[in-house]
Amino acid sequence: MSGSRKASIVSGYDLVQSLGGRRAATRPAAEAPPPPRPAPAGSVALPTKRDIACPDCGWESHVMGRQSYAVCPKCRKKIDIVDYTVDIDFSGTIATAGAVRLAPGGIVHSGEIRAAIVDLASRVEGGRIVAWHRLDLRAGAVCQPDHIEFRDLRLDAGARLAFTCALACRRLDVAGDLEGEFVVSGEVFLRAGGALRGSLRCAHLTVEDGASLAARLQVGGGDPVVPGP
Ligand SMILES: [Zn+2]
Structure with a gap:
């Protein structure tokens, strides 16, 4: 996909x-x-296409090549398109329309990180991480669901995440282990070796051979139809 x-x-x-x-x-x-x-x-x-998102309002778009800033057409703020790598103990704020990589060895203690794409391979012990476009959760990442927000979630093989509250999002791409109650407006892609447990309502579902799916399912069809009088 x-x-x-x-x-x-x-x-x-x-x-x-x-x-x-x-x-x-x-x-x-x-x-x-x-x-x-x-x-x-x-x-x-032709230069590579990069997904960007306004860190303030979440407006999404893409740019070509190495463009380093833009003006958000929605909230009119100037937004920096800078990619960061954090591999240290971190408490603070990062707001970028680009990507933030939380590398192994680093720990997020507090503060807020807002970016289009967050690549999470570290420990998150506090604070808030908002991935306006997509959160990539890597094997070895340690975080609790209440510290993260995303529209799309990609779970690598070996990565695990369990939600205790119902979660609505746009897309799930699961090669790791995911548990919870999900309402997904777009596609769910369950890859070989991946596992999904709980409950799932989504518009499209693809399950690869070798994936494990143990969930109450509703695929497509929109909201359940309430019979008329
Ligand atoms: Zn904006």
């Missing part, structure tokens, strides 16, 4: 050719013949 990360390659020569072709179609027949074909130019690699 993850999008292709391959860079799209457009040959500069192809661009020149397609422009030349369009001009040729409108050129009167009597005009001089077109100039000789240019020598093939080098390839142009």
Whole structure:
């Protein structure tokens, strides 16, 4: 389900050719013949697409390449698109439209981290972590559900998370061990080796061979229909 990360390659020569072709179609027949074909130019690699989210209001979008700031069209604030790695004991605030990596060895004690993508491989003992776009939970991460918020959750093989309260989110991608009561507006992808227990209501469900699903299920169909009089 993850999008292709391959860079799209457009040959500069192809661009020149397609422009030349369009001009040729409108050129009167009597005009001089077109100039000789240019020598093939080098390839142009289009920059990578990055998911971003306004740390203040959660507006989501994406940018190409290394753009380092933007203005949120929703709340009009200037937002920094900076990626951080935290591998120390941390108490404080990070607000970025980019990604935050909480690396193994670090501990989040208190404060608040708001980012588009949070890659969590450390211990979270306090504070609040808001992943406006997606939370990636890695094997070895230690955290309680009441410290994290996300729209999409990706649980790696070896990662575990158990929710005691019902949770609504947009997408689940589970290769680890997940337990709880979930209402998911989009897709749930249960990968080989992954396990999901509890209760699940979602729009789409994909279960790979070798995954374990032990949950009350409602897939698609929207809200349960209440019979009329
Ligand atoms: Zn905003």
